[in-house]
Amino acid sequence: MSSPVRCDAANDGMAALAQFAQWAESVFVGVAGVDSAPDCAALRHAALCRMRELLQAPPDGSGMSTVAPLGLFGDIEVELCALGPDSASARLVAVSQPTLWFSLEPDSPLLVRRYRAVDVAHREVFDPSARLEVVMEERVQFAAATPDAAELRAVQVSAEKRAPTLKATAPAMADFVWTFDTGTLQAQTLSPANVDAGRLSIVMDYYRASGDVEGAFVAEHLLTHPVYFVRWKAMQVLAERCPERADLLLRSASADAHPVVRTTAARLLAARQEG
Amino acid sequence: MAIKLPAKAVSPVSLEEYLVFLDEQVDCTDPDSLVGSAPMLRRLAANRGFLGQWFAERFLRNGSAFQRGNDYNFQSIVLAVTDHYLLRANFWKPLSGIQDRSGLESDAFGYGVAHNHSFHLLTIGYVGSGYETDMYRLSDPEPIYDVGEKVELESRGTWHLGLGEMMFYEAYADVHSQIAPTDLSVSLNLMTHSRRDALPQYTFDVSTGQVLSLVGSPLDVRVQLLSLARLLIPDEADAELRAIRDRDPSSRLRMLARDALGEPQR
Numbered sequence: 342m343s344s345p346v347r348c349d350a351a352n353d354g355m356a357a358l359a360q361f362a363q364w365a366e367s368v369f370v371g372v373a374g375v376d377s378a379p380d381c382a383a384l385r386h387a388a389l390c391r392m393r394e395l396l397q398a399p400p401d402g403s404g405m406s407t408v409a410p411l412g413l414f415g416d417i418e419v420e421l422c423a424l425g426p427d428s429a430s431a432r433l434v435a436v437s438q439p440t441l442w443f444s445l446e447p448d449s450p451l452l453v454r455r456y457r458a459v460d461v462a463h464r465e466v467f468d469p470s471a472r473l474e475v476v477m478e479e480r481v482q483f484a485a486a487t488p489d490a491a492e493l494r495a496v497q498v499s500a501e502k503r504a505p506t507l508k509a510t511a512p513a514m515a516d517f518v519w520t521f522d523t524g525t526l527q528a529q530t531l532s533p534a535n536v537d538a539g540r541l542s543i544v545m546d547y548y549r550a551s552g553d554v555e556g557a558f559v560a561e562h563l564l565t566h567p568v569y570f571v572r573w574k575a576m577q578v579l580a581e582r583c584p585e586r587a588d589l590l591l592r593s594a595s596a597d598a599h600p601v602v603r604t605t606a607a608r609l610l611a612a613r614q615e616g
Numbered sequence: 617m618a619i620k621l622p623a624k625a626v627s628p629v630s631l632e633e634y635l636v637f638l639d640e641q642v643d644c645t646d647p648d649s650l651v652g653s654a655p656m657l658r659r660l661a662a663n664r665g666f667l668g669q670w671f672a673e674r675f676l677r678n679g680s681a682f683q684r685g686n687d688y689n690f691q692s693i694v695l696a697v698t699d700h701y702l703l704r705a706n707f708w709k710p711l712s713g714i715q716d717r718s719g720l721e722s723d724a725f726g727y728g729v730a731h732n733h734s735f736h737l738l739t740i741g742y743v744g745s746g747y748e749t750d751m752y753r754l755s756d757p758e759p760i761y762d763v764g765e766k767v768e769l770e771s772r773g774t775w776h777l778g779l780g781e782m783m784f785y786e787a788y789a790d791v792h793s794q795i796a797p798t799d800l801s802v803s804l805n806l807m808t809h810s811r812r813d814a815l816p817q818y819t820f821d822v823s824t825g826q827v828l829s830l831v832g833s834p835l836d837v838r839v840q841l842l843s844l845a846r847l848l849i850p851d852e853a854d855a856e857l858r859a860i861r862d863r864d865p866s867s868r869l870r871m872l873a874r875d876a877l878g879e880p881q882r
Contacts, residue, residue, distance in 0.1 A: 389848045396845065396856070399837045409844050421844055445848075505847040537680040539690030539724075543707045544671050550800040551743050553668030559675050566680070 354387030355412060361387070361443070362414035365509035368485045369439040378443075378483060384507060385445040388421050408508065418510050424451065425503035433473060433495040433523050436486045437515040437534050440496075443483040446504035453484040456495040456526070458519075464493070465517050465569055465599055471528035473521050488514045495521060516567045538568040545574035549581065557582040564590075569599035576606075588613065618751055618772070618790040621654055623741075623780030628663035629656065631670060635696055635703070644700040644808045650738050651784050653806070661740045661780065661804055667705055670695065687834075689724045701808055706739075708747045708794070708801040730769075730793040732757070734810040734817040734833060734868075737785040739777065744801030746777040749792040752822060757788035757815060760867045761827045769825055777803060788815050793822065810835055816868040830868075839872040846876070 361384055367373030391411045408420040424442070433456060444451050456473040473495055486496040500506065513534045520530045533539055541563060548556025556578045563575035576594050580587040591613070594606030629637075637656050643649040660666065671693075674682040686694045688704070696703040709725060732754060755768035769791060777783055785792065787808070810817075810833055817831040839860065845853040860873040874880075 385848070392841065392845050392848060395841055396838070399841055407840065407844075409841050423844055423847055503847065505844070536686075536690050537683070540683055540693060541680060543690055543709070544675075544693075546709070546713070546800050547671075547707065547743065547802060548668060550802075551664075551668060553665060555665075555668040555672035559672050562675070562679075 354390035357383050357387035358391065358412050358419050359414045361507065362412075362417035362419050362509055365419075365439075365441040365485070366415070366417055366511065368441055369487055369511055381443075381445060381447055381482070384443065385505070388445060388505065388507060392421065411507075416512050420508045420510075422506050422508050423503055424498060424500040424506045426499060426501065428499040429497050429523065431523050432529060433497060433521040433526070435515075435519040435521070436488050436494045436496060437518045438513040439485070439487040439511040441483060441485040441509040442498050443507040443509070444500060444504055445507060446500070446502075447482065449500045449502045449504040450480040450482055451484055451506070452478070452480055452499045452501065454478045454497045455486070456497070456521075458493040458495075458521075458528075459491070461493050461519075463600065464515065464519075465531075466601065467528065467531040469528055471519070471521075473526040475526075493519055497523070533568055538566070538571050541566065541571045542568075542574055545571070545578050548578050549574075564593075569597065569602050572597065572599075573602050573605070617753065617786055618775075618792075619651065619784050620775055621658075621782040621784075623778065624658060626655065626659045626662050628666075629659040630663060631660065631666050631695065634660040638701060638703075638806070639698070642701075644736075645811075647736055647784075647786060650736055650806070650808070654738060654782050654784070657738060657740050657804065657806055658780070658782065661742050667742065667802070691724050691726075695804075699809075701806060704805050704807070705742070706803045706805055708744070708797050708803065710798050710800065711796045713800065714796075725794065725796065727794050727796050730791055730820040730822045731831065732789070732791045732817055732820075733785055733787055733807075734814045734831075735808045736787050737808075738782065738806040739785070739803045740782045741777045741779045742802045742804050744779070744799050745797050746779060746781065746801045746803070747797045748774050748776045748795040750795065750822070751775050752791040752793075752820075754789050754791050760816060760871055761818065763827050763829060765827050766825050767820065767827060769820060769822055771822075791820060791822075814866060814868060816871070833868065835866065835869065836872060839869055839876055842873075843876045 361379050364373055364377060364379055388411060392409060395409055408422040411419045411421055442451055455476040457476050458471050458473045461468060461471050484498060486494060488494065515534050518532055518534050519528060521527060522529050545560065560575040560578035563571050566572050566575065576590050580590050591606045591610040594602050595610060597603050597606065634656055642653045683693060691707050693705045694702060695705060730752065751772040752769040753772055755770060761767055775783065814835060817833065819828040819831060821828050842853045842857050854877065857873045857877050861870050861877065864870050
């Protein structure tokens with residue numbers, strides 16, 4: 342039998358997890374490192390106590406989740422996951438949010454492989470020729486990855502044997518997420534970093550399909566949305582509701598940051614002027 | 617058994633009136649009560665402006681995060697949820713509207729994926745020409761099926777959820793596979809929650825009659841937590857998993873507990 346672990350109000354692990362989150366945040370901004378790493382035994386105890394609490398009152402969840410949410414500390418979410426030799430997936434997901442992994446099993450270091458793609462001209466435009474290259478491999482107790490303005494980065498983290506691992510994440514810094522094939526390292530997909538953009542996009546589709554009068558009001562607010570296809574659909578709704586503004590909207594879209602929006606708007610504008 | 621109700625002209629009600637009706641007059645554990653509530657959902661759908669107004673109000677209040685806490689993908693917008701039911705608007709894009717490099721968007725709509733539900737569902741076509749769906753009946757929904765196991769699926773033809781038309785899908789036994797509409801379509805769904813002793817929800821290969829996969833459920837979270845807890849407190853976690861395996865009212869959770877313990881299913 343494993344030895345019983347005391348988890349009472351004064352020792353419930355939340356303080357240790359909060360410190361871990363704070364340390365992770367320092368690592369993300371480059372002001373903390375190995376020398377200030379938290380004590381593994383204390384973190385393991387904290388995770389254990391938190392798991393006991395979760396088992397008493399499981400959170401609402403859906404799908405086949407493989408992580409346990411241990412707590413949200415400021416902007417940093419701390420979760421428990423299991424990493425093992427089989428943790429590598431068929432897809433490499435480019436880093437879109439600062440992430441730190443910390444093995445709670447000192448005998449099972451993390452196996453970390455880092456990748457980068459330096460020749461991606463536009464983060465919001467899919468380029469099938471984009472390809473990752475391996476930068477380095479390491480065996481460490483903890484590893485962090487942060488998005489970078491100059492290059493797309495990806496990290497594959499596994500462990501020699503199945504081990505409990507703490508994962509700390511900060512909010513997403515990118516609006517889009519790239520994925521790459523683990524075998525060929527070729528770009529596979531580009532999708533919005535969160536589901537909100539997809540929902541707003543489909544709401545714009547709804548307003549166009551239904552002719553609902555509220556559409557113009559919502560669309561007006563979405564003309565400057567960070568995700569290009571939301572901006573584009575908002576412009577379409579507005580142009581249909583307010584035809585007198587169509588040329589102005591298209592001219593504005595012709596100067597959009599996204600090349601697809603720019604070229605499509607310019608083409609439509611030219612067609613309107615010819616017609 | 618799945619039923620279809622024709623469109624009918626009725627006077628509209630507000631979303632608030634509909635929710636009060638559900639709370640006060642519908643027993644969500646009783647399929648007959650749900651089917652009996654169909655006329656009121658029809659009256660909500662007769663309110664042509666409520667959905668656009670609801671979006672606008674929520675958006676004004678919460679911006680892009682107006683659906684925070686909604687665990688569904690972008691195809692579904694949750695309008696109301698209580699301990700007894702969930703009301704959502706489901707969006708169905710035509711294939712021509714799906715610019716899909718990865719297959720992720722097609723997957724989100726579930727087109728061509730035959731599945732049953734672990735809850736009852738009453739639905740009405742609200743906008744657009746509406747989806748078609750290939751309907752099947754699972755002859756015996758009670759046993760727990762393994763992935764790859766053959767089941768008996770009786771084809772009931774292709775049904776169409778047109779504007780104002782309604783359908784009721786019975787939990788477990790009704791299996792269907794969605795076909796994309798020809799234009800953007802919206803349906804309103806009144807769904808019950810999966811019960812504690814719910815049977816599993818599956819996807820099927822209708823050409824071979826085999827179970828393809830088990831669909832995840834919020835009820836799984838306890839077994840998932842125990843699977844992780846095995847890494848930290850193996851003896852305690854295994855004892856709890858064995859208790860679920862032996863005594864839980866849900867055959868689905870008993871099955872997942874056996875999986876988590878690494879035991880064969882049968």
